[in-house]
Amino acid sequence: MPMALKIAWPVTRVEEARALSALVGLGVIGTLGTWSFLPLVVSRAIADLGLDARFAGFLAAAEMAGGGVATFLASFIVHRYDRRLLTLWGLLLIGLGSVVSVWANQFEVLLVSRAVTGIGEGAVTAAVISSMAGTRWPERNFGIWTIANMAAATLLFFLIMPRVMDVGGISGVFTAYLCLTIPGFLLVAWYPRHRAEPLQAARPMSVSSTPVLFCLAAILVAHLAHGGIWAYVERFGTAAGAGPRLVGRALGSAAFAGLLGGILVTLLGTRRGRVLPNTLALALSSGSLLLLVIHGGPVVFVTAAMAFYLAWVFGLPYLMGIIAALDPEGRAATLAIVMQSVGLAGGPAIAGILAAHAHYDNLAWFGLGAYLLALSIAVPLARLVDHRVTAQA
Secondary structure (H helix, E strand, C coil): CCCCCCCCCCCCCCCCHHHHHHHHHHHHHHHHHHHHHHHHHHHHHHHHHCCCHHHHHHHHHHHHHHHHHHHHHHCCCCCCCCHHHHHHHHHHHHHHHHHHHHHCCCHHHHHHHHHHHHHHHHHHHHHHHHHHHCCCCHHHHHHHHHHHHHHHHHHHHHHHHHHHHHHHHHHHHHHHHHHHHHHHHHHHHHCCCCCCCCCCCCCCCCCCCHHHHHHHHHHHHHHHHHHHHHHCHHHHHHHCCCCHHHHHHHHHHHHHHHHHHHHHHHHHCCCCCCHHHHHHHHHHHHHHHHHHHCCCCHHHHHHHHHHHHHHHHHHHHHHHHHHHHHCCCCHHHHHHHHHHHHHHHHHHHHHHHHCHHHCHHHHHHHHHHHHHHHHHHHHHHHHHHHHHHHHHC
């Protein structure tokens, strides 16, 4: 009689340090392709393959669409499917897509291979996010993941990928991502057994419940603002009288400020509740846009850029923490990643309309309104979660 394949995973509990290491490492692998390697794919496709900007953009769109669809579909199964197995399948698809991309000599084949890679990225990210949502301190863990993402992206962009691209071109980019799956397969052995921590909430809320839907809306609105503003931040600098070199330094300083924001999350956690950090993050985002509107010169622009990025990196783990507390099973947190992707993709499109004829103040006012709307949603939800956790304790 044929026997069903059953993998005997080692038992790793979610509160163990090695389990968190696995989640963070796999989360970095799942998101590096979409947010760090993607600009390199587009630029090298134009330079090495002779594609025009439109077709190179199609490659990026295929990978992002694959990731978004996979994450959305995974939200229906992450609460009952073996997440380690889902992660394993995702890594296999990333590897398969990367191998085919290296050897692809037709645009259509390359397009499909990038979509397959994106599906793998979405599967890995969905599994990791849903597992982090069920941990005892999701805000802290999301903060650690953010720090690791930024550190890995910085290491790749400034030290590793320039040399790889000089030697291998676009094939080197695909090969580098393929190599990243190797530690991913090793980390799967440490992936934690699915078990939501009991202190998150009295009872997980349905993804169709009003609080979860409002939280998803807040995440979408905030990321529409962030995606739109950040896409045009260089234009704000030019309007403020900052030259290209100063704008570049401002963006580098903003990234450093963002790293500090992630560190603050890990240190602060939820010891003072969730209302205060969510209020501070969204209020700081709004304040940074007011600085952009007043046209105070280059120094004010640099300050605004740093405050903007600090607020985003500091605030995102707390928004994710709210939705994790509402649904520790992870379905809502997985949908939150979809909302982030939609917002970061749709924000620049809205910004392009609002900033027509160099009217960048319109864009800043849109962002300000979006952040205030997100604030009006997030603060009552944070208060609700704090009350639920207090009652459970």
